[in-house]
Amino acid sequence: xxxxxxxxxANFAQAAVYTLIVIAILGVAxxxxxxxxxxxxxxxxxxxxLSDQTAKVVKNIQGDLTIxxxxxxxxxxxxxxxxxxxxxxxxxxxxxxxxxxxxRTEAIAxxxxxxxxxxxxxxxxxxxxxxxLTEEEVTGAMVRALKGxxxxxCFTSGYGEGSTTDTTGGEGLGNAxxxxxxxxxxxxxxxxIPKADIPMDCTILVVAGPKRDYLQPAVDAIKTYVENGGxxxxxxxxxxxxxxxxxxxxxxxxxxxxWGVKMDKDLVLDLSGVG
Amino acid sequence: MNTITIxxxxxxxxxxxxxxxxxxxxxxxxxxxxxxxxxxFFLQQSLQATMMGQSVPLNxxxxxxxxxxxxxxxVGLFIIPMITMRLFAEEKRTGTIELLVTSPLxxxxxxxxxxxxxxxxxxxxxxxxxxDMLVLFAYGNPDWRPMAVGYLGLILQGGCxxxxxxxISSTTRNQIVAGVATFGVCLLLWVLDWVSQFESSKxxxxxxxxxxTSHFDSFARGVLDSKDAIYYLSMIVFGLxxxxxxxxxxxxxx
Numbered sequence: 001x002x003x004x005x006x007x008x009x010a011n012f013a014q015a016a017v018y019t020l021i022v023i024a025i026l027g028v029a030x031x032x033x034x035x036x037x038x039x040x041x042x043x044x045x046x047x048x049x050l051s052d053q054t055a056k057v058v059k060n061i062q063g064d065l066t067i068x069x070x071x072x073x074x075x076x077x078x079x080x081x082x083x084x085x086x087x088x089x090x091x092x093x094x095x096x097x098x099x100x101x102x103x104r105t106e107a108i109a110x111x112x113x114x115x116x117x118x119x120x121x122x123x124x125x126x127x128x129x130x131x132x133l134t135e136e137e138v139t140g141a142m143v144r145a146l147k148g149x150x151x152x153x154c155f156t157s158g159y160g161e162g163s164t165t166d167t168t169g170g171e172g173l174g175n176a177x178x179x180x181x182x183x184x185x186x187x188x189x190x191x192x193i194p195k196a197d198i199p200m201d202c203t204i205l206v207v208a209g210p211k212r213d214y215l216q217p218a219v220d221a222i223k224t225y226v227e228n229g230g231x232x233x234x235x236x237x238x239x240x241x242x243x244x245x246x247x248x249x250x251x252x253x254x255x256x257x258x259w260g261v262k263m264d265k266d267l268v269l270d271l272s273g274v275g
Numbered sequence: 276m277n278t279i280t281i282x283x284x285x286x287x288x289x290x291x292x293x294x295x296x297x298x299x300x301x302x303x304x305x306x307x308x309x310x311x312x313x314x315x316f317f318l319q320q321s322l323q324a325t326m327m328g329q330s331v332p333l334n335x336x337x338x339x340x341x342x343x344x345x346x347x348x349x350v351g352l353f354i355i356p357m358i359t360m361r362l363f364a365e366e367k368r369t370g371t372i373e374l375l376v377t378s379p380l381x382x383x384x385x386x387x388x389x390x391x392x393x394x395x396x397x398x399x400x401x402x403x404x405x406x407d408m409l410v411l412f413a414y415g416n417p418d419w420r421p422m423a424v425g426y427l428g429l430i431l432q433g434g435c436x437x438x439x440x441x442x443i444s445s446t447t448r449n450q451i452v453a454g455v456a457t458f459g460v461c462l463l464l465w466v467l468d469w470v471s472q473f474e475s476s477k478x479x480x481x482x483x484x485x486x487x488t489s490h491f492d493s494f495a496r497g498v499l500d501s502k503d504a505i506y507y508l509s510m511i512v513f514g515l516x517x518x519x520x521x522x523x524x525x526x527x528x529x
Binding site: 008012033037038048 | 336418420421423424473474484493496497498499500501502505506509512513516517520523524527528
């Protein structure tokens with residue numbers, strides 16, 4: 001009788017040990033699978049795949065990245081659709097879903113404001129806010145937190161440059177401005193008249209097709225800005241005396257020349273009548 | 276080879292009893308209802324969107340297929356206990372389990388054979404829902420790839436719950452007890468997600484990870500995540516392993 005009992009106990013112990021070993025193996029396999037997840041998005045337009053730029057940003061983050069999503073619980077599943085994809089990019093990404101009603105004091109302390117949701121992206125010690133639940137906004141907030149500030153594209157104005165409020169196409173810069181903002185840059189119009197003063201916090205200065213000659217103070221301002229380490233995108237139309245007049249802009253051309261940049265006055269003529 | 280023979284014998288016993296037909300009818304009715312509701316809602320929304328001047332058509336995969344597949348995954352929790360409850364419990368009740376364990380067959384062959392039979396029946400049941408999807412192809416233009424990924428998820432989830440059901444069935448001689456216990460475990464593995472899904476503590480993360488349905492979400496969207504596939508495969512292995520230990524215990528407890 002005693003032998004049977006001992007035999008049973010031994011068998012039970014053996015089964016228990018086997019089970020624990022299997023649990024441990026499967027646990028480790030799942031831990032690794034969760035940490036190094038690989039996704040295959042079968043949707044036609046890769047709807048559930050984050051862009052290469054986002055993947056690059058997330059993978060290059062050295063410290064921890066915490067996304068805090070403040071909303072009411074009915075908004076959480078929608079957010080999870082997006083944030084799960086961020087979590088899939090790197091094990092460093094931590095996402096916290098916070099119910100504003102349950103955690104009212106914490107919400108006030110965190111600076112949560114209406115309208116909901118509020119999305120805070122924390123990289124290291126720096127926290128940035130994403131304005132909406134979109135990849136552009138969330139990744140933009142990450143980039144801002146990483147770069148330690150806003151990136152601003154400055155458009156010059158005052159000499160007949162394309163307008164940033166004109167979205168009709170042609171010479172208007174409205175669509176370009178919208179696209180720039182969607183790519184997580186801020187935009188600013190820098191008037192060169194009456195006083196030409198280009199702020200050094202402009203990440204890049206855009207001179208988009210001025211129609212009139214820049215006066216010397218404007219030319220000097222651009223020269224100073226670039227020679228002090230600023231970056232500029234200068235686009236000049238060839239001088240024309242047809243319908244609208246486009247001046248030669250000799251002052252700016254001379255400055256470009258001094259930097260070794262030669263402006264040609266070439267024209268492309270489209271005779272098809274379509275353009 | 277022995278595995279196939281056992282699977283064939285099990286399958287024929289499923290189809291000789293009213294279980295298979297009953298479960299199929301139940302499934303066709305419920306899924307048909309979900310499909311009808313999803314399509315009806317989709318049409319209403321499409322009409323509204325057109326009236327509001329939206330030029331891009333609504334995505335049928337997003338609005339119909341994803342919802343129907345998610346519903347099927349929940350229906351699966353209810354039908355799987357009906358499939359697995361008799362697998363081993365019936366053999367135990369009639370006493371044929373002793374014949375099986377003392378036969379030259381290996382435990383693994385018996386377990387795999389029985390699980391395979393249940394799995395094939397599950398696939399046949401799942402196949403009924405494909406008829407609904409064919410209607411979408413006849414009248415619309417759904418993308419078949421996310422749909423295929425969704426079905427792969429359902430197959431893996433089914434395999435996992437069937438393995439758990441097989442283990443529970445091997446622990447009792449009463450089919451009803453096996454069915455109820457399997458249903459309870461399936462339900463638990465479903466609702467685990469409710470309490471822990473959006474919590475960020477490590478414990479809740481682990482609890483949420485154990486939930487069967489949370490792993491199905493990405494499949495329903497048309498995204499194959501390796502972690503979800505590995506979770507299901509692990510659960511299949513674990514369920515079958517436990518069934519093996521349970522079978523073995525019949526020998527040493529005798």
